[in-house]
Amino acid sequence: MFNKNVKVIDCTIRDGGLINKWQFSKEMVRGVYKALSDAGIDYMELGYRASTKMFPPGEFGPWRFTTDEDVLEIIDGVKSDMKLGVMVDIGRVEPDDIKPADESPVKFIRVATYVKDIDKAIWLANHVHEKGYESFINVMAISTVNDYTLMNALKQVEAESHVSAVNVVDSYGSLYPVEVSHLTGLFRTALKTKGVGFHGHNNLQLGFANTIQAVHDGAAFCDATISGIGRAAGNCPLELLMAWLKNPRYSLDPVLQVIQDIFVDLRNKIEWGYLVPYMITGVLNEHPRIGIAMRNTEDKDKYADFFRKLTTPECANMEN
């Protein structure tokens, strides 16, 4: 019953860190790393790799930088077959911060990009490929891109890069399953020698459903996070994805245990998951930052007021 070609990329710490500036303790991250290893997860994206010149350490926690030293510390002594990686943003990482792969515990690097920056993304993906890393490209904010521009970019990735896969990233959580199907089809058409992945957000309670849809349409890499942790409405919950995939190499028990031990309490301290303000930004195909800002005010539960503000002509942000 299971699809043996599908691989899971956990981004619990990387995407979850968008909520709290990656201020997760090393003990917590070690617990997550151990649980995911025991669960048989294929890939774990531990955090971003970024330049300390752009992000002040202290304000930002360790997983904004994910140095090799910090990675070595948390994995020390844990039995694991899981492949570790980091995400890099165009323009926010110094190539010199990335050592050759054979000197690093990190083995894959994902380059996050907007379509407009695809040339830079290909350069960076090729740079890390040459250093020995498995490389991926994540195309963010995919719900705002027209097919013509997207196809040109994807053909370029196909011709010029060595990535294992390119991810459809529904940054705004705006996509319905039919749209995921359409986009996965475009990616598969353009990327004849490379895989396709999917990264969903849960603004419309479709993070998991859209991941299912992408797999039905041939995606081979699925992003997920424990308990769905992630910016705003969060991501596809790993526990749901594993139960659906039914691959005997996965074990659900360690993931449920780490939810019980860490994430129930964490959810009482930081907020993520479906809420009407995030539904509204999803439906309007807007970045969730306006919803996040609204949740940090006294009017955090005034959903109808928020909807009116965003949809009436008086709102300069939406008028044009």
Next chain:
Amino acid sequence: MFNKNVKVIDCTIRDGGLINKWQFSKEMVRGVYKALSDAGIDYMELGYRASTKMFPPGEFGPWRFTTDEDVLEIIDGVKSDMKLGVMVDIGRVEPDDIKPADESPVKFIRVATYVKDIDKAIWLANHVHEKGYESFINVMAISTVNDYTLMNALKQVEAESHVSAVNVVDSYGSLYPVEVSHLTGLFRTALKTKGVGFHGHNNLQLGFANTIQAVHDGAAFCDATISGIGRAAGNCPLELLMAWLKNPRYSLDPVLQVIQDIFVDLRNKIEWGYLVPYMITGVLNEHPRIGIAMRNTEDKDKYADFFRKLTTPECANMEN
């Protein structure tokens, strides 16, 4: 862009009442009725109609019985084109509790049944049809029925009843979209002259996604509840469904307003929505009652322990 043939049946009070024994105040239900009317919703299922001999009034609130008198009180003076109805369970209602439709504000009646009771359901549906009501049958716990038994039951409904539609009811929240597609197809095949509806639960965060799938496969009636309120993991959220349907006759604003005014506060008092224990019962194709019971103990957050209890041979409930 919209599907003009799809009609929405709100069951906010009826399914939400499963959480608190229908102890919603008349003021609250009137607010919901007004919001749904202003939003242009097609049908509202106000509650169950049931015998006071079986359910002690007091312990059970007014929407367990949904008398014509109580309905008249809450709708008094509100402008509305919405069709009002009640749900009846086989064996829990006295036919004499149902007056002729032309003497009642209630205009549709849905008969909830398990497949094994389909003969009783058809009798009751025909009884209320003869009294002038629009009739529906909801086939509950559909994830536990084999196709052969189901098809025989549906052919009988097609031949012997006058229902507008038969609902696929995923009581356990166990279905994945491909299974919804399969079942909707079976229903459409058997019910040549009647509609098909879908009622989802959100155990796997698929309540909305499965409703979308059912519509893609020809379902014409969608159940939903405001803010997804409903037993355990809850239902397909009305606000998501309306935004997706895009029918110009619907207005999202009154629904968001009633969420802001009533449901944010209500959610702080009674629990519904996706939680790992409900995911576990969904994945195991079990009634959510064991998850609800667990949430009422001190061990309410011990998800992994709950999973082990249900999946190890020591658990008599699951062994056979």
